[in-house]
Structure formats: C-alpha cells, structure tokens
Amino acid sequence: DIQMTQSPSSLSASVGDRVTITCRASQDINNYLAWYQQKPGKVPKLLISAASTLQSGVPSRFSGSGSGTDFTLTISSLQPEDVATYYCQKYITTPPTFGGGTKVEL
Amino acid sequence: EVQLVESGGGFVQPGRSLRLSCAASGFTFDNYAMHWVRQPPGKGLEWVSGITWNSATIAYADSVKGRFTISRDNAKNSLYLEMNTLRPEDTAFYHCTKDVGPGSWGWFDPWGQGTLVIVSS
Numbered sequence: 001d002i003q004m005t006q007s008p009s010s011l012s013a014s015v016g017d018r019v020t021i022t023c024r025a026s027q028d029i030n031n032y033l034a035w036y037q038q039k040p041g042k043v044p045k046l047l048i049s050a051a052s053t054l055q056s057g058v059p060s061r062f063s064g065s066g067s068g069t070d071f072t073l074t075i076s077s078l079q080p081e082d083v084a085t086y087y088c089q090k091y092i093t094t095p096p097t098f099g100g101g102t103k104v105e106l
Numbered sequence: 107e108v109q110l111v112e113s114g115g116g117f118v119q120p121g122r123s124l125r126l127s128c129a130a131s132g133f134t135f136d137n138y139a140m141h142w143v144r145q146p147p148g149k150g151l152e153w154v155s156g157i158t159w160n161s162a163t164i165a166y167a168d169s170v171k172g173r174f175t176i177s178r179d180n181a182k183n184s185l186y187l188e189m190n191t192l193r194p195e196d197t198a199f200y201h202c203t204k205d206v207g208p209g210s211w212g213w214f215d216p217w218g219q220g221t222l223v224i225v226s227s
Contacts, residue, residue: 001168034213036151036214043201043217043219043220044151044201045216046213049212085150087150087151089151091211091212092210092211092212093211094210095165096141096153096156096211096214097153098143098151098152098153099150100150101150101151
C-alpha cells in the first residue's frame with residue numbers, strides 16, 4: 001500500500017505568517033491528492049482536490065502544489081480561523097489513504 | 107443541501123456486533139460511490155471501506171477486512187456498515203462520506219457528523 005507522510009505533525013505560527021505543510025507519498029500518485037481541513041469539534045472539510053484545485057468557497061490564501069510524490073499545502077497569510085488539523089489524502093487506488101495530519105496553532 | 111446522517115453507534119463489548127446506517131439526502135444517491143471513514147477520539151483519519159454506485163466494487167482497510175461489511179440500498183438512499191467481532195481498537199467516530207464520482211475512488215465531500223462506537227468490556 002502507498003503510505004502518506006505529513007510534516008510537520010504540528011506547528012505554531014502567528015497571524016499573517018506564511019504556513020507550509022508537506023505531504024509525501026511512498027510511490028508516485030500523479031496528482032491524485034486532496035487536502036482537508038478539520039477544525040476543532042468539526043468534521044473534515046475538503047479544501048483542495050487534484051493537488052491544486054481549490055474548492056468553491058475556500059479562501060484564496062490556501063493553495064496546493066506538487067505532483068508525483070511530493071506535495072505542499074500553503075496558507076499565504078494565516079488567519080485565526082485557520083486553526084485546524086490538515087490532512088492530505090491520496091485517492092484513485094485502494095486504499096485511499098490519509099496522512100497523519102498537521103495541527104496548526106496560533 | 108447534501109446531508110449525511112449516521113446512526114447506530116453505541117457502547118458494545120469486545121467480540122460483539124453493531125450495524126451503522128447513513129441516511130443520505132440532497133443528491134442523487136445512486137450516482138455516487140460512498141465511504142466509511144473513522145477517527146478515534148483525538149486521533150487521525152482512517153479510511154474503513156468504500157462502495158461504488160452499483161456495489162460492483164467494494165474495498166476494505168486491512169484492519170477491518172473479514173470483520174466489516176459495507177452495503178448500500180439505493181432505493182432507500184442509505185449506506186450501511188455491519189461490524190462484527192469488534193475490538194477495542196475499533197473505538198472511533200464513524201463518518202459516512204460521499205465520493206466525488208460513481209466509481210473507485212475520488213475525493214470525499216461532504217462528510218456526515220459521525221456516530222461514536224465504543225468497544226469496551
């Protein structure tokens with residue numbers, strides 16, 4: 001099975017900071033990668049599909065990039081409402097595995 | 107508005123069984139694959155099982171293979187998860203989630219609120 005490794009597992013940043021989260025696949029997954037945001041006490045919300053396609057309604061400060069095995073989620077200017085745990089997920093093949101998550105705190 | 111509402115969770119002893127249900131509304135249910143994803147309290151996400159629109163393709167995580175059975179009833183807009191021989195490590199919130207397409211597999215959107223399963227003696 002393809003493993004998904006996120007780093008860091010947690011980070012602390014200030015409002016306005018640029019935040020970058022990395023997700024690495026153990027094999028080439030092309031661009032079959034999604035990013036989810038899970039705020040405390042809430043269910044996961046889809047942010048990005050196909051590695052870089054921002055979902056409707058998601059603020060433009062969020063962006064995704066990468067292909068193959070290395071991917072990044074970037075928050076260009078961290079806002080208080082962005083405090084959450086972020087998960088990457090590879091899809092298309094079974095199992096559709098999630099990364100371990102990155103907790104973003106202020 | 108798409109809604110996914112899970113039910114059937116609860117407290118159960120190790121070795122026993124439980125059946126989860128997910129009632130879907132707000133979209134054409136039989137046009138989409140569906141999944142169960144679980145999350146132990148305070149921990150990360152684990153995909154459990156997925157089923158294509160016509161039940162032709164079904165898949166399970168290794169951790170539940172042979173113990174859990176996913177099914178769907180398109181006439182009732184419902185998804186199910188039959189969980190047998192439950193173990194303490196199955197304790198988690200179980201979320202029903204909709205795939206982006208009918209086949210295997212796309213990204214998941216949206217997610218239900220989840221139903222909590224606690225396996226303990």
